[in-house]
Amino acid sequence: MSDNKKHSDLDDLGARLNQARKDPIDPTRIEKNKNSEKGSALSLAFRVGVELVSAVAVGTAVGWGLDKWLDTRPWLMLVFIILGGAAGVMNVYRMASGFGYAVGYQKDNSDAGNNNQSGRD
């Protein structure tokens, strides 16, 4: 009886090993990924905040630099603060629309890729 049971245990192990070989993603990764994708509300809020503020900061810095270079103080800075805000909102939108972290660009380019030709100069 016990011998039989041992056999089935071994078969079970063999089956699981085969399964694991077919699927070479280790379990820690999936768990972690899930954790960080969903995350807590606090970390989501933190990410949103960082994305929003960093874009405004960059916009301001770019505007300030251009102003200094072109001697148009303060107009370009005012424009670029607003553009930075828009970029921040876009960052957040990208992040929120199911993209995980990405400040990335459109993922499904199957249909969008065709329009790319006309979009590009």
Added chain:
Amino acid sequence: MAEGHSPLAQFEIKRLVPMQLGDIDVSFTNSSLMMVTSVVAISVFLILGMRRSALVPGRWQSVVELSYIFIANLLKDTVGPQGRPYFPFIFTIFMFVLFGNLLGMLPYGFTFTSHIVVTFTMALFVFLGVTVIAIAKHKMHFFSFFMPPGVPMYMAPLLIPIEIISYLSRPISLSVRLFANMLAGHTLMKVFAGFIIALGAAGIAPWAFVVALTGLEIVIAFLQAFVFTILTCLYLNDALHLH
């Protein structure tokens, strides 16, 4: 001992070996010491762990292999096979940030990732490297990156600056995320640890909280190293594949 009472004293940079290079202060500080320590610790961990490289790995070796596989899979899933040449870089970033975060958890340790200079320098090099890779690979086509597909031409003057700002904000959000998490977590721990003595017998409550917070901080140390790495991978993916 007075300086030990501020919750921010732990972030103070101390010159251990003062050095001057022209007008630039290149002293060997406690931050540098922790960086060297983490590099040495990583080397010891990896090299000694693989010293015997048995077919059936022992505990140490399987941890080394696990960390390797973890990053290899991460890279494969986010970037694909083209990402393989960049594996050493990604793996180095992950281990360096992870060890920096974890060594900072040791008593009397110093968390070099809690300084924006350190994280921003790393993020800046990632950003520049990724941009150079993208330009080398796609030449002028890279600049079409700033014009999302399917957008009418008259939107371009508005949208291109926005996209460029969005692109330039990457190193900032990348570095601020790591730095702020480490800074906030360690400060919070010190603040609550300060309550333990101050409250006397009732100090058991903040003490229990600090114990829980220590666990949370270790999780955050892992998570932030992971986030830094996966974002680097995503940027690399953008650089290699554009849209």
